[in-house]
Amino acid sequence: MNDRSVWGDYILYLLGAGAILILARDINVIARLPNEAQQGAIFKIIFFHVPVAITAMMAAAVALVASVLFLVTRDFRYDALAVAVTEVGLAFLAANLITGSIWGRIIWGQWWAWDARLTSALVCWILYAAYLMLRRAVEEPTQRATFAAVWSIFSFIDVPIVIFSIKWWRTQHPQPVFWGGGSFPPDWLAVFLWNMLAMVLLAAVMTVVRLRQEDAQRELDSLRRTAHAM
Amino acid sequence: MHLSSIPLVFAQMTSADDIVREAARLQRNYEFLSYGLTIAWVILVIYVLLMVSRERKLKREIASLKAMIEDRRKS
Numbered sequence: 001m002n003d004r005s006v007w008g009d010y011i012l013y014l015l016g017a018g019a020i021l022i023l024a025r026d027i028n029v030i031a032r033l034p035n036e037a038q039q040g041a042i043f044k045i046i047f048f049h050v051p052v053a054i055t056a057m058m059a060a061a062v063a064l065v066a067s068v069l070f071l072v073t074r075d076f077r078y079d080a081l082a083v084a085v086t087e088v089g090l091a092f093l094a095a096n097l098i099t100g101s102i103w104g105r106i107i108w109g110q111w112w113a114w115d116a117r118l119t120s121a122l123v124c125w126i127l128y129a130a131y132l133m134l135r136r137a138v139e140e141p142t143q144r145a146t147f148a149a150v151w152s153i154f155s156f157i158d159v160p161i162v163i164f165s166i167k168w169w170r171t172q173h174p175q176p177v178f179w180g181g182g183s184f185p186p187d188w189l190a191v192f193l194w195n196m197l198a199m200v201l202l203a204a205v206m207t208v209v210r211l212r213q214e215d216a217q218r219e220l221d222s223l224r225r226t227a228h229a230m
Numbered sequence: 231m232h233l234s235s236i237p238l239v240f241a242q243m244t245s246a247d248d249i250v251r252e253a254a255r256l257q258r259n260y261e262f263l264s265y266g267l268t269i270a271w272v273i274l275v276i277y278v279l280l281m282v283s284r285e286r287k288l289k290r291e292i293a294s295l296k297a298m299i300e301d302r303r304k305s
Contacts, residue, residue: 027267041259045266052270091277095270102266106259202274209281216288223295230302 016205022198029191042106045099046177047192051199053096053121057159059089059203060128064156067149079145080214081207082152083135086128088206092199093125100173108172116165117173124162127155141221 026047036043062085070078100118101111112118131151138144166173177184184192 035256035259039259040256041263042266045263048267048270088277091273095273098269098273099266102262102269106262206278206281209285213281213285213288216285216292220288220292220295223292223299227295227299227302230299 012205012208015201019198019201019205022194023202026191026195026198033188033191039107042103045103047195049096049099049103050177051192051196052092052099054196055199055203056089056093056096057163058200059085059092059207060124060156060159062207063089063128063152064159067152070145070149071153074142076141076145076218079149080211080218082149083132084207084210084214086131086152087210088203090125090128090132091206092203093121093128097121097125113172115171115173116169117162117171120158120162120165124155124158127151127158131155 030044030047033044035041063082066078066082066085069075070082097118100121104113105111131148134151135144135148138147165171166175
């Protein structure tokens, strides 16, 4: 392992540790914030529910750009980026769906509602899970990357539907706090933004780690071919 | 958004039943909040553990293949 790689590892682990520290600190701060007047303590789940959703949507956008770039350049590094960021985004979207369901159980009295926001978010999760399944089903690397890129671009169609569904249709899911007429107290906003930063940082670190695994997988494939040819 | 502290909520209660009901509601709220946060963390931790196990498997496979290729070259 060369010096650059060792330093890269240090920086990566440092950023990951920084993100976890910020999140741990925020849990302490959030616990001490007063309860929201109408919803009570459960409202504080917004500090995780929304940042994980935004992070997942950002991951989907990066996957879209990487997929388009792969189709244009045929450079496998973009394909690796697309799969890495999609997998991480899927984990964040799962956290979003489950925290939302728990929130809904208290506020709506039910775990799930088939409204436009919730359904489109679930469809989004299924589409990106299918992307990962598709990759496992195709053996040939170029064909696999091409099919996956096309599927990723197609899947992204659902992302604006998830984001704007609460504006386009009347949904059980409430209007957003930040661009739906609501307001956030300044001290809450600061905690929210720190949490947002930590989540994005955590997702970025996870993506880089996953990207390295894709490099290792390519090396493994090449070694297998060499061994097979001998 | 209006924020209120717990003592203020209790101050507006009219009967003992109301206070008991409100305390139960608050308890349930905290319970579900802790479930939510725990599950969000558990999902991310499980994903990290999966990545770590995959990385170990990849490293092991690469090392064994390299050793095998080296052996074949020598023989």
